[in-house]
Amino acid sequence: MGDYKAQIISGAYADIIVRQGTDAKLELGELLVAEDEEEKVILQVHDLFYGSQVSQQNLERISGFSLEGKEVRFINNEARNYSLAKAKNILRVRKEGARSDKSLPKFFSKLRSVEKEDLSFLSETKNKLLMGDLRSGTKTLDLPVYLDGGKVLSHHVLITGTTGRGKSVLMKNLIWEATGTDYASMLVFDPHDEYYGRKTLGLKDHPSGKARYYTSKNVPSGERTLVLSLKLLRPDHFDFLDLTPPQRQLTYFYYKRYGENWIERLVVGEEDLGAEFNEMTLAVTRRKLKMLLGIDKGETGLVTSGVFSTTSGEGTVKDIVNFLEEGGTIIVDTSTFSGNTELLVASIITSEAFSKYKYYNHKGILDSKPVINIVLEEAPRVIGREALEQGPNVFSSIAREGRKFKVGLSAITQMPSLIPKEVLANMNTKIILGTEMNTERQAIIESASQDLSDDSRAIASLDKGEAIISTNFARFALPVSIPFFDEEKKKEAGQKKENKSYPGLKE
Ligand SMILES: Nc1ncnc2c1ncn2[C@@H]1O[C@H](COP(=O)(O)OP(=O)(O)OP(=O)(O)O)[C@@H](O)[C@H]1O
Ligand SMILES: [Mg+2]
Structure with missing residues (x-):
C-alpha cells in the first residue's frame, strides 16, 4: 500500500469507515489525510474494530476447535482478516485556507499520515500563546x-x-x-x-x-x-462565604457605621446593637471572621497573626x-x-x-x-x-x-x-x-x-x-x-x- 495507511471504503459523514493498511496500526485520535490536486481533507480516527472475509459463524466454529487444541485448517492472513477504523472529517484545507468540513471526502480515497506541512497554519496567529505540539494519536x-x-x-x-x-x-x-x-x-x-x-x-x-x-x-x-491591611476589606469580599442572611446584614451594618474600621469594631467593639440583631448573630459572625482572618480580641485591642494586619499592607x-x-x-x-x-x-x-x-x-x-x-x-x-x-x-x-x-x-x-x-x-x-x-x-x-x-x-x-x-x-x-x-x-x-x-x- 506504499505510503498510505488506510483507505475509505464506506460509512457516513461522522462515521467514515476505513480499512487499515497491513502494517498501519492506526490509533484512536490519529489524524489522516485524503489528498487530491485541489484540497486536503483531514480525518480523525475515533473507533477501531475488526473485519473479516470469513463469516461470523465460521469464525466462531473455527475458534472453538482451536481453543480445544484441535487442528483446524484456517488461513489467517491480511487478505481475509484485517482491521477497520471509524473516522470523522475535521477539516478541509485548500490553497485559500482551511475551513470546517461539511461534505464527504472522495469515495475510496487513500489516506496517509498527517505531516506538519498539512497544518502549518496552526503556528500562525497574532498574540502567540504556545499551547503544545500537535499530536496524532500518541x-x-x-x-x-x-x-x-x-x-x-x-x-x-x-x-x-x-x-x-x-x-x-x-x-x-x-x-x-x-x-x-x-x-x-x-x-x-x-x-x-x-x-x-x-x-x-x-x-x-x-x-x-x-x-x-x-x-x-x-x-x-x-x-x-x-x-493585607484589614482596612481594605469590604463586606462583599465575603460573598463566597456561607454566612446566613442576618450575619451578612450585620457585616453591612458595621461597614456602614464604621467604614474602614468595621472589622475591628465588629470583633472588639461593645456597642449596643439595639433590637435589630441578636447576640447569637454577633457571636457567630465574630467567630467566623476571627477564624478566617487570623485575628482576635486582645488586652488593648485587636491582635493579628495571619496575613491580615492593622498596621501595614x-x-x-x-x-x-x-x-x-x-x-x-x-x-x-x-x-x-x-x-x-x-x-x-x-x-x-x-x-x-x-x-x-x-x-x-x-x-x-x-x-x-x-x-x-x-x-x-x-x-x-x-x-x-x-x-x-x-x-x-x-x-x-x-x-x-x-x-x-x-x-x-x-x-x-x-x-x-x-x-x-x-x-x-x-x-x-x-x-x-x-x-x-x-x-x-x-x-x-x-x-x-x-x-x-x-x-x-x-x-x-x-x-x-x-x-x-x-x-x-x-x-x-x-x-x-x-x-x-x-x-x-x-x-x-x-x-x-x-x-x-x-x-x-x-x-
Ligand atoms: N506534560 C507532561 N509530560 C510528562 N510528564 C508529565 C506531564 N505533565 C505531568 N507529568 C507528570 O505527572 C505528574 C503530575 O502532574 P501534575 O502535578 O501537573 O498533575 P495535576 O493534574 O495537576 O494533579 P492534581 O490534580 O493532583 O493537582 C508530574 O509531576 C509529572 O511527573
Ligand atoms: Mg495540580
Missing part, C-alpha cells in the same frame, strides 16, 4: 500549536482532568508563555506553591524577570511579603494591580492558608483588578491594557453550583462578563460537572486532559466548542501530558502534547543570567 508532531493569547485568556480557560494527569504542569507552561508578553498578564493564586519554583525550576527563572512572588512565610530575597493590592497593568505576572502563595482564607485573599485582589479595568473601560482607555487572566485551582469552590447558591461573587461575575473588560479566568478542576452549564458555556477554551469518570467527560463534551460526542473514549484514554483543546478560536478540537515543563524551560531559563534585569520592572 505521536507528537514537530508542529507547535499557537492560539491568540489575547482572546484565549480573556474568554476564560477551563483546565480539567483526573488528578495527576498534568493540569499543573500545563498551567505552569501557560503562565510561562504568557509572562513577558505585551498582550496578557497572569494573576496566579497558588495553593500548592508550585509555580514560583522555590526549590525547582519555576517562574522565578523566567528570562524576562517579569514574575513577582508574594508569600507570607520565608520570603525569598528580592520577593515580597504578602500582608495598605499598598499591597494596589502594587499588585499596578504590576499586572504593566504586563507582569503575579504569583500569590496561598499554601499556608485555609481554603476560605485563600478565597478571601483572591477575592480582594481580583475585585480590585476587575473594578479598575471596568473603570478603564468606562474612560475608554482599556484598549492599551493587557488582558488580566486569573488562575484559580479547584475552581468549583467559587463557580460551582453550590457556591453560586450563596449568590454571585467576583469570580462568577468575571466568568459572566469579564471578557468585555479584558479580565479572564483560568479555572482548574477535576470536577467540571460541579460547574453549572451556563458558566461552562462561557469558558471558551477547554483544555481536556485524561478524564476517567464518565460524568466528568459528559459535562465537558456537552459544553465544548466542537462536537466531541465521538471522543469520549479518546478523552478517557489520554495519557499524562496529552490533551484535547476545544476552543472557539480554532476550527477543530486540537489534539496536543504538553511539553514537560522542566525539560523544556531549562534552556530558556539559562538565558536569564545574560539579560537579567528589565528596566523599570523588577527593582
Whole structure:
C-alpha cells in the first residue's frame, strides 16, 4: 500500500469507515489525510474494530476447535482478516485556507499520515500563546500549536482532568508563555506553591524577570511579603462565604457605621446593637471572621497573626494591580492558608483588578491594557453550583462578563460537572486532559466548542501530558502534547543570567 495507511471504503459523514493498511496500526485520535490536486481533507480516527472475509459463524466454529487444541485448517492472513477504523472529517484545507468540513471526502480515497506541512497554519496567529505540539494519536508532531493569547485568556480557560494527569504542569507552561508578553498578564493564586519554583525550576527563572512572588512565610530575597491591611476589606469580599442572611446584614451594618474600621469594631467593639440583631448573630459572625482572618480580641485591642494586619499592607493590592497593568505576572502563595482564607485573599485582589479595568473601560482607555487572566485551582469552590447558591461573587461575575473588560479566568478542576452549564458555556477554551469518570467527560463534551460526542473514549484514554483543546478560536478540537515543563524551560531559563534585569520592572 506504499505510503498510505488506510483507505475509505464506506460509512457516513461522522462515521467514515476505513480499512487499515497491513502494517498501519492506526490509533484512536490519529489524524489522516485524503489528498487530491485541489484540497486536503483531514480525518480523525475515533473507533477501531475488526473485519473479516470469513463469516461470523465460521469464525466462531473455527475458534472453538482451536481453543480445544484441535487442528483446524484456517488461513489467517491480511487478505481475509484485517482491521477497520471509524473516522470523522475535521477539516478541509485548500490553497485559500482551511475551513470546517461539511461534505464527504472522495469515495475510496487513500489516506496517509498527517505531516506538519498539512497544518502549518496552526503556528500562525497574532498574540502567540504556545499551547503544545500537535499530536496524532500518541505521536507528537514537530508542529507547535499557537492560539491568540489575547482572546484565549480573556474568554476564560477551563483546565480539567483526573488528578495527576498534568493540569499543573500545563498551567505552569501557560503562565510561562504568557509572562513577558505585551498582550496578557497572569494573576496566579497558588495553593500548592508550585509555580514560583522555590526549590525547582519555576517562574522565578523566567528570562524576562517579569514574575513577582508574594508569600507570607520565608520570603525569598528580592520577593515580597504578602500582608493585607484589614482596612481594605469590604463586606462583599465575603460573598463566597456561607454566612446566613442576618450575619451578612450585620457585616453591612458595621461597614456602614464604621467604614474602614468595621472589622475591628465588629470583633472588639461593645456597642449596643439595639433590637435589630441578636447576640447569637454577633457571636457567630465574630467567630467566623476571627477564624478566617487570623485575628482576635486582645488586652488593648485587636491582635493579628495571619496575613491580615492593622498596621501595614495598605499598598499591597494596589502594587499588585499596578504590576499586572504593566504586563507582569503575579504569583500569590496561598499554601499556608485555609481554603476560605485563600478565597478571601483572591477575592480582594481580583475585585480590585476587575473594578479598575471596568473603570478603564468606562474612560475608554482599556484598549492599551493587557488582558488580566486569573488562575484559580479547584475552581468549583467559587463557580460551582453550590457556591453560586450563596449568590454571585467576583469570580462568577468575571466568568459572566469579564471578557468585555479584558479580565479572564483560568479555572482548574477535576470536577467540571460541579460547574453549572451556563458558566461552562462561557469558558471558551477547554483544555481536556485524561478524564476517567464518565460524568466528568459528559459535562465537558456537552459544553465544548466542537462536537466531541465521538471522543469520549479518546478523552478517557489520554495519557499524562496529552490533551484535547476545544476552543472557539480554532476550527477543530486540537489534539496536543504538553511539553514537560522542566525539560523544556531549562534552556530558556539559562538565558536569564545574560539579560537579567528589565528596566523599570523588577527593582
Ligand atoms: N506534560 C507532561 N509530560 C510528562 N510528564 C508529565 C506531564 N505533565 C505531568 N507529568 C507528570 O505527572 C505528574 C503530575 O502532574 P501534575 O502535578 O501537573 O498533575 P495535576 O493534574 O495537576 O494533579 P492534581 O490534580 O493532583 O493537582 C508530574 O509531576 C509529572 O511527573
Ligand atoms: Mg495540580
